[in-house]
Amino acid sequence: MAGAEPSIGDKRRQAELILSQVQELDAEVGAAAERFNGANYKLDQLASRLRETRLDLKRSRQQLGAARGHAGERLVQLYMNGAGQSTLEIILGAESLSEVLDAVEANERILEQDTRIIGDVKRLSVRTKKRERQLVASRATQDRLVRQLASERDAIAVKLSERQELLGSVQAEVERLEAEERARQVELRRRAEAELARQRALAAVQQSRAESSPAIESAPAVSTPTPPDPTASEEPTAEPPPELTPPPAPPADASRGAQVVSIAMRYLGIPYKWGGASPSSGFDCSGLTMYVFAQIGVSLPHYAAAQYGLGRPVSRSELAPGDLVFFRGLGHMGMYIGGGSFIHAPRTGDVVKISSISEPYRVANWVGARRVL
Template sequence: MKKSIAMLTTIGAVLFSSAFLHTTVEANPLQDIQNERAEIQADLSAAEEKIADVMIELEELNKKIEQVNNALTANEEKMKDTKSKIESTREEIAVIEGEISELEEDIERRFEILKQRMVSFQQSGGDISFLEVLFGAENFGDLISRVSAITKIAESDEQLMKEQEEDKTALEEKQGSVEQKLADLTAMKDELEAMQATILTQKEQNEADKKELKEKQEHLVALKTELENKDSSLAAVAAEIQRRAAARESSNSIVATSTTSGGGELTTLSKKEDKAPVKSVSKAPSGSISTVLNAGMPYLNSLPYVWGGGSPRTGFDCSGFVSWAFAQAGINIPSSTSALQSVGTKVSYSNIRPGDLVFFNTYKTNGHVGIYLGNGKFIGSQSSTGVAIAGMTSGYWDDHFAGHVRRVY
């Protein structure tokens, strides 16, 4: 690829050399061009395959990003629900703590009842043991009464103690269950937060991968465009070499007829042109058509579109660029689309060749003009890009091309 510029320079020199040099050297540059184009086209195919691979990767990555975003949303909803349950559980614990407080107060009250009963028993029987109370009975009936009273007090105390233990056990079980529930919810919340962090990290990595793929795609597209431009330039040079070779072959086939008249002057008959004379060309060309085709190459995508512009200093509009490019080869043509649409000779699109003017019906009929490069591409100053190469076999320019082609050389 690096030898393209040197090759184009060499070919340019060959195009202006003598007929002898043409016959002995020209075949090699043409073969070199064909070899170079084959390399470029192979690189183009490789670039297109890589672009296709990148697009597939981007599509797959977009699916992953969508999945991660869905997981992120679902995890956020789960976290929200878990936090809500944690708040509810804390409220439930607060209620249980209130119940605990009330139960503790009941237990305290029951303890006071037992205490009072014991005091009452001691007041009735004195500061003595149960046995002494029984032995202190005055008669058998009094003994039975005392035994019955002691039994009832014991049974009542036993029932109160049993209820106290049951309430305490139930309270502890309920408290433990709710505390376990809170612990489980808190652990779930911590796990969800860790999962959220992992998902966010994955999302950031996916976005970084997507950015890298986009940059790779842009680089490949730029490389493809560069290769297409080089291929178009080489195609134009090859076409010029072939055209000049064909012209020499046709010139060599013309039979020179000489007659002696008067002072013996030799008259040579030239080939008659089979097309109308070029209009508005003020002088014979001083350069080849390759000069026209390559004039704008140094300014690709760097000079803006300027209405009425006609030089690299100011920028170009479409007709100004075309007129300037031909002027570099010593071919003077008008600098307005209205005048250019009738200059030279009209040719059919089936006979188009590099260097022909192509017109497009944009804001008006023949409102835009460019220079055909070959392979369905033309160079011109476009309103959106400035000086650039564009394809005319599909898309916008194909839609606006009506087949108007002019030849001015």
């Protein structure tokens, strides 16, 4: 067995090296996936602005049509009621000076209203054309984003294919090492159980001897404590038992933190899926937190960098269940569940699982934490 140890150690180190390479590649793919999520996030924002622009454009056109129709109706009424007479015709047809002044003033008022209506129509037309130009620009921007999105998606697909091939090769090695470790644990448990049985047998023999000679056992029990009695009585006074300090009170949002952690734990074992945000399709890292927090009424974007901008910053020493934790330049994230652990969707080929934030890889790539509850 001892002779086999170096060989197992070499293979384990080789597997660890491959796993570290997979982690690096996975981090790259994860970052690319988050860039895709970011592009989708921006695309959604652009689509929302585009819808608003189209609604504004539609309203502007409706207002333009209404203004033109109103102007036409005003002109028809103007001439049907004779308001379009010249000043001379008004004077000749009037019976008094007051009637002349009233008729001229009414005519001028109508003409002013017509002028205002025409000006409003012209301004509406200018605004409408400006909105049209903005709409065309927005569409061009959206087209560029879509092309960028397609290019990013293609690049991610290539990297995923390469990584899956590498993952396939390392999985066989890891499975073999895990089988060896399970066998080792079985052997260690067998030895421990054998030792425990030996200790129990020894204790039974000692008990049997004590029961067969009670006088011999009781004498030392009475005489032994007598000499050190004065000294023993001083020890409790000289060294009182240490006072236990109670743990700090939980934060006000501890119940919600426990609630969101309990929800997240339901999805342990759900496969990782790039771009996924539901148990049926699988999760990526930001999709998992988005889905879990939505169930307690907290809306998070499907984008790790955007989630990092929410809530307030929290140091590692202040972490509480429900806090969001971020790694690798915001290329990966998860949710702290307490006890130095966090739940996350790590990588393709893996599942939603619990890991320690104290792992060397996590410590080296720590970015920060945010509290959104």
